[in-house]
Amino acid sequence: MKAVILDTDDQYRVTELDEPTPGPGEVAIRVAYAGVQWGDTMVRAGHFPVPRPFVPGFEASGHITAVGEGVDASRVGRPVTALVTGGAHAEVVVAPSVLTLDTDGIPLRSAAGVGWSTPTAYDLIHTATRVRPGESVLIHAAAGGVGTLAAQFAASAGATRIVGVVGNAARADYAAQFGYHQLLLREEFPAKLGNELFDVILDPVGGPTRSTNLAQLAAHGRLAAYGNLSTFDPVLADANDLLMQGKSLVTYNSNLLGQTHPERLADSVRRALDLVAEGQVRVDITAEFDLADLATAVQQLADGTTLGRSIIRIA
Structure with a gap:
């Protein structure tokens, strides 16, 4: 699969990697769109200690393609939005099932903008x-x-x-x-x-x-x-x-909440998604980039020139 890695020299590169396989309690998602958020700037700046090379990306939307042990197999094929600790800037990402939620009619492009924010x-x-x-x-x-x-x-x-x-x-x-x-x-x-x-x-x-x-x-x-x-x-x-x-x-x-009490975070995502679906709250996506242009998207966010949410189009 195609993925972006943040390399040891702080540069982003598109490369080919093996597709990840979901473990117990996880799902694999064929990514349609991935969000760009402040955590991406923090990782690039070295404020979050992650091993390099690292596949960045903390939020994604797409369709579930496989499930791990303990996850309902009927979820395969469902359109979802997911919160992850990395790996979303790739064609396939593995996500915790509990933090992978049905989009409930919200277009995948909009669902990618929901993210952690x-x-x-x-x-x-x-x-x-x-x-x-x-x-x-x-x-x-x-x-x-x-x-x-x-x-x-x-x-x-x-x-x-x-x-x-x-x-x-x-x-x-x-x-x-x-x-x-x-x-x-x-x-x-x-x-x-x-x-x-x-x-x-x-x-x-x-x-x-x-x-x-x-x-x-x-x-x-x-x-x-x-x-x-x-x-x-x-x-x-x-x-x-x-x-x-x-x-x-x-x-x-x-x-931290996603690590200690993911079900609480998932409940908040679900409630927020309901308000988005009802039109009471608007997620404003103002910029869409190709996978190869992730560096530009992250730099614009770091510079403060981004207004609204930026997303990466993957599939």
Whole structure:
């Protein structure tokens, strides 16, 4: 089969590999489309220790071609979307059966864009912070894959004020279509908010921004940390100060959840897919690349020029 490998010299190369075979609890998928996501930039930069050469790709859509021991054989032929720990940028990928879900009428092209960002956004709103009707939500990286979905999930949860923070005017223009009531440029945060406080803040940035976010929480507010886009330096928070104001600092790690409690992650994927199928939430795919152009897709994402989701067309 054709596959892309990330080699020891940090270069992507299309090569021929043997097709993988599903083991117990696994399925093999003939890949139609594969997503490009932030994890691809992290692996290329060496932040995730993986053996090289490595077949990248963490999300795929296609049809099940074979099942391993313990998996219902009737699933063969089903159109699915899957979350994996690598290998999706290839003609065939092996995926955990529990994290391989029927697309339920969603086209495979759209299903590839669901990926990890959709259940992450769903869980940030519905599980980690439990947004309630009438609450206010502040979302950093508001134009990103998680941010644009989180705004939609927040609206569906009943949030009455949704504010986003973005890096530049072009990203603000793009994010505006996803239900934000106000968008701020990064340099305008938090000064332009005045004295406004928020019930929920979603923070993939880290560093000084995380400390500022704690100060922007209303009483009983929840700050969800789910990434470190700016720095991996530690952020200190005084538990006694949080207690006195009823504030909470929570974290969310979808990759870890997929390893420890994959059934929980699968349930969130299923619920998110239902909202996508019903048209309540939109996954915006704005760029489609050939397998040989994966390097370009990843670089554009790393550079911040990608707006919406990028996918790789494989079959």
